[in-house]
Amino acid sequence: LPLPQLLARPFAALVLPGCDEKRLPPVPDPVGSWSRAQRQAWGLPTRETLAAAQRAAWHNALHTPVVDLLWRSGDDGGEPLLASALVLALQLEGAACTGVDARRPRSVAAAPTPRPLPQGQALALRTLSSTAYSDLRLCPYRFFALRQLGLQAADELAGEVDKRDFGNWLHAVLQAFHEDLLRAPADDPATRVARLDGAAQAVTQKQGLGAGEFLPFAAGWPPLRDGYLHWLAQHEGAGASFRQAEQRATRPLGPVQLVGSIDRIDAVAAADAAANGPQTLLIDYKTEDVGRTRQRLRAGAQDTQLAFYAALLGDDDGLRAAYVNVGERGQTQMYEQADVLPLRDLLLAGIAHDFGRIAAGAPLPALGEGAACTHCAARGLCRKDFWDA
Ligand code: SF4
Known part of the structure; x- marks a missing residue:
């Protein structure tokens, strides 16, 4: 106490x-x-x-x-x-006397837990999302525990608005704003500000977010909104136009069905517009630190998200893909993955190979490395903290 x-x-x-x-x-x-x-x-x-x-x-x-x-x-x-x-x-x-430490040292033989090495062929997955596949890449045991055994972590902080809720809220706001703009186009900056504010209020109400809970994010809203609209004007000035938001898509791949929801799809002018017509640009919004978004592009084949979404859109060989980092300090920037088509083909081959190995009984080791373990819902199950060093 x-x-x-x-x-x-x-x-x-x-x-x-x-x-x-x-x-x-x-x-x-x-x-x-x-x-x-x-x-x-x-x-x-x-x-x-x-x-x-x-x-x-x-x-x-x-x-x-x-x-x-x-x-x-x-x-x-x-x-x-x-x-x-x-x-x-x-x-x-003289009101206190020195105590005696009653503890006695004793020897205990170390009994470390071995690293788990399960096989998952009896737990075939029917659907695979981008985050589930990312689990497999980061740590096969985590994939086994969270995706194949289905041991998902409970949302311990239900009721409190955290960074992830903010991301979900922003996705919904941008979806509402762009769908509204598609129905009734408006170029005037003041009208766009008013309509984006209106979308923000409507989504806040719809999601039942209290004003108090949302206060820290509400304080950063005006610079974020203005930064986003500034980027949007430039993006449209380069010939891009919004087509769809939050589009659910699936693609069969052998025994598994790839599934996902694409934040946004735009049409963009192709370099040779007369010959090719407009191209499709798929966009994934990010509200993380901008350095983290840049790191995703540098990671190449290690970052599977854009390649996964590109695969969901079929075999369109004119497809482009980019992260749009919507910064809370008033800067929105687009980071395009230049090699998305080869990365998509590599990813599809990789998934087919990995699932073939799982079906053949390949072990799913707990890799226990790096930042992946820091926030891992399966850490109590793989018992990483009790392995032999
Ligand atoms: S804590 Fe590390 S080793 Fe254990 S399941 Fe998670 S990612 Fe794998």
Whole structure:
């Protein structure tokens, strides 16, 4: 319990860990960067009131019949730590006696868990999305656990608006805006701003997002909106026009069906317009850091998303594909994958090869490498943290 929560709750005994100089200062620092005068004007607790509350909670805690006070003598970085001044004062007053550490060292034989190596031929997948295939590329065991066994993580933070919700919201807003613009074209910048704002409000209402929850994103909306409209005007000026948004598409590939939803499809002028007519440009929106989007293009065949969506659109050999990074700081930029057609063909061959091997009983090892493991829903199952180093 935090110290103040001990008030009015009598306990028979108490263990107070963390009584070091950092975690139990006699005068806690007030949060925020306001001055003393501002705190007083706004009725926020001052340093003195916090110190008085800390002392009152401390004295109340010490009235418990039996109290053990514990502190570390060093922090994680090896820096020495003193006991809190509140503890030192007790020692000076002779009100505390040194305890005895009752722990006894014992030897435990290391019993690391072997890396799992399942086979997945009995769990054939009927459909494959771009993210599922990316799991297979990153770590075959993760694919086995999350996609073949179907052990998807529960959404623990349901109800809170996070970055992913913002991405979904923005996709829906741009879809509504462009479909509206297709029905009733408008070039005037002020009209476009008003209609994009209208789409944002309508989607916010439709998705039931509270104003409070959405406040951090709402604050960044005007620069994002203006940056997007600026890019759109340039994009249209180069001969592009919106065709469709959020188009669901499928493509059979051997025993598996590739599935996905393409953020947006535009028509763009071909280099030789007279000979070829317009080309199709598929677009995937990104709201991530722009460096991450650039990295996707540099990754070539390692980044399968655009190639996967290109495969969903059939064997159109005039197809182009690009990420459009919609930046929250007012910059929208398009990053085109120049080699999308060879990457698409490589990807289709790769998927056919990988699924052939899985069907033949090839093991699906847990690779346990790099950033893939940092946010992995299967980490508790592959037991990476218990493998033999
Ligand atoms: S934590 Fe790493 S090794 Fe384990 S399943 Fe996830 S990606 Fe694979």
